[in-house]
Amino acid sequence: MTATKGLEGIVAAASSISSIIDGVLTYRGINMDDLAENASFEEVAYLLWYGKLPNRSEIETLQKQLDEYAVVPNEVLEGMKLYPKNTNSMAALRTAISSLALYDQAANDMSPEANQLKAIKLQAQLPAVVAAFSRIREGKEPVAPKKGVSIAHNFLYMLSGNEPSDVAVKALDQALVLHADHELNASTFAARVTVATLSDIYSGITSAIGALKGPLHGGANEAVMVMLEEIGSFANVEGYINNALANKQKIMGFGHRVYKNGDPRAKHLQKMSRELGKLRGNMELYEMSVKIEELVTGQKGLKPNVDFYSASVYTALEIPRDLFTPIFAISRLSGWSAHILEQYQDNRLIRPRADYVGPVNAKYVPIEQR
Numbered sequence: 148m149t150a151t152k153g154l155e156g157i158v159a160a161a162s163s164i165s166s167i168i169d170g171v172l173t174y175r176g177i178n179m180d181d182l183a184e185n186a187s188f189e190e191v192a193y194l195l196w197y198g199k200l201p202n203r204s205e206i207e208t209l210q211k212q213l214d215e216y217a218v219v220p221n222e223v224l225e226g227m228k229l230y231p232k233n234t235n236s237m238a239a240l241r242t243a244i245s246s247l248a249l250y251d252q253a254a255n256d257m258s259p260e261a262n263q264l265k266a267i268k269l270q271a272q273l274p275a276v277v278a279a280f281s282r283i284r285e286g287k288e289p290v291a292p293k294k295g296v297s298i299a300h301n302f303l304y305m306l307s308g309n310e311p312s313d314v315a316v317k318a319l320d321q322a323l324v325l326h327a328d329h330e331l332n333a334s335t336f337a338a339r340v341t342v343a344t345l346s347d348i349y350s351g352i353t354s355a356i357g358a359l360k361g362p363l364h365g366g367a368n369e370a371v372m373v374m375l376e377e378i379g380s381f382a383n384v385e386g387y388i389n390n391a392l393a394n395k396q397k398i399m400g401f402g403h404r405v406y407k408n409g410d411p412r413a414k415h416l417q418k419m420s421r422e423l424g425k426l427r428g429n430m431e432l433y434e435m436s437v438k439i440e441e442l443v444t445g446q447k448g449l450k451p452n453v454d455f456y457s458a459s460v461y462t463a464l465e466i467p468r469d470l471f472t473p474i475f476a477i478s479r480l481s482g483w484s485a486h487i488l489e490q491y492q493d494n495r496l497i498r499p500r501a502d503y504v505g506p507v508n509a510k511y512v513p514i515e516q517r
């Protein structure tokens with residue numbers, strides 16, 4: 148038995164949710180470019196969960212469910228008030244989502260109907276949790292969710308307490324569509340491994356949030372912004388990147404385990420970054436990002452992934468840097484939960500083997516002789 152480091156190229160599950168074939172990403176067989184241009188995030192979540200696009204009455208029913216479930220139990224909000232004010236946002240999210248299970252009577256109901264409802268409930272609550280976290284640490288009260296508006300709209304509203312612009316809602320909605328699912332990425336795999344023990348959906352999502360947090364995965368979008376802030380201005384880009392590459396440092400937001408010729412989502416985020424920059428009358432972050440891409444692709448052949456231009460997009464939407472990865476989680480929850488439901492449908496414990504490379508025939512030595 149020899150291990151494949153990082154399980155590269157290993158096919159570890161059969162799935163009908165999303166595919167990456169020859170660099171083309173589809174959700175349920177529909178090209179992601181098509182969805183990014185035309186679908187709302189709610190339509191995409193429905194598509195991931197139910198395997199088909201919703202008709203008008205189905206999307207209205209989903210909207211009613213999201214409206215009904217968006218309220219976060221007071222106990223969870225009160226618990227969040229006890230978190231240290233400077234706590235890591237993904238650590239806070241991981242804890243808050245885990246605590247939601249404590250107040251859900253159906254948390255351990257494993258029927259398919261109950262699990263589907265919990266997926267919708269979590270999708271409704273997660274934006275409210277992230278927005279509440281952001282406000283509580285600023286000493287403000289959480290804003291109650293609105294009814295009848297999209298998740299993107301509601302999130303921006305709950306974050307600031309003000310009505311968001313149509314441009315901001317549209318941009319965030321498109322970003323949510325782009326991040327919704329991605330085959331067997333690390334966080335989705337973590338979710339599937341967890342629920343394959345027949346543990347509950349909250350455990351699966353908590354595992355997934357833990358995996359998404361890392362800078363090699365979802366945490367890279369925040370790390371890109373840290374880098375852009377460190378660089379500071381367009382004039383510094385060339386020196387900074389040349390120096391980083393010469394020192395074999397990783398440039399966050401570049402490279403991908405599966406895409407070697409570029410991530411098809413990046414072009415949509417790049418376009419959004421350009422358009423939002425123009426609207427704000429400040430193109431510097433966009434221009435810095437384009438220059439970084441030119442240097443990194445030119446010197447290393449590495450292309451930007453989904454996280455690279457999302458940093459300048461979210462900054463243009465005036466979203467605090469440490470909420471970028473929680474926003475990724477809001478979107479990816481739709482994919483995680485679809486994968487969890489798929490795993491339950493035809494479950495088998497996920498338990499691979501390890502290639503043992505430690506000592507053999509070692510003996511126990513009494514403590515006095517060590």
Ligand SMILES: CC(=O)SCCNC(=O)CCNC(=O)[C@H](O)C(C)(C)COP(=O)(O)OP(=O)(O)OC[C@H]1O[C@@H](n2cnc3c(N)ncnc32)[C@H](O)[C@@H]1OP(=O)(O)O
Pocket residue numbers: 153362363364365367396397398399400401402403404405447449452453454
């Ligand atoms: C939503 C997402 O999760 S998208 C990914 C988000 N993560 C990032 O943007 C972090 C930066 N990127 C990376 O760390 C990697 O490209 C990953 C984690 C995405 C993929 O990792 P792997 O498939 O294991 O690629 P691996 O790390 O083996 O890279 C292969 C080579 O390219 C180099 N490389 C890969 N990514 C980068 C990068 N961003 N900057 C500089 N060099 C890089 C590696 O150093 C390695 O070089 P070597 O062969 O000389 O040692």
Ligand SMILES: O=C([O-])CC(=O)C(=O)O
Pocket residue numbers: 328329331332333364403404405452453
């Ligand atoms: O698929 C991956 O490895 C990472 C990624 O791009 C995602 O999760 O969107």
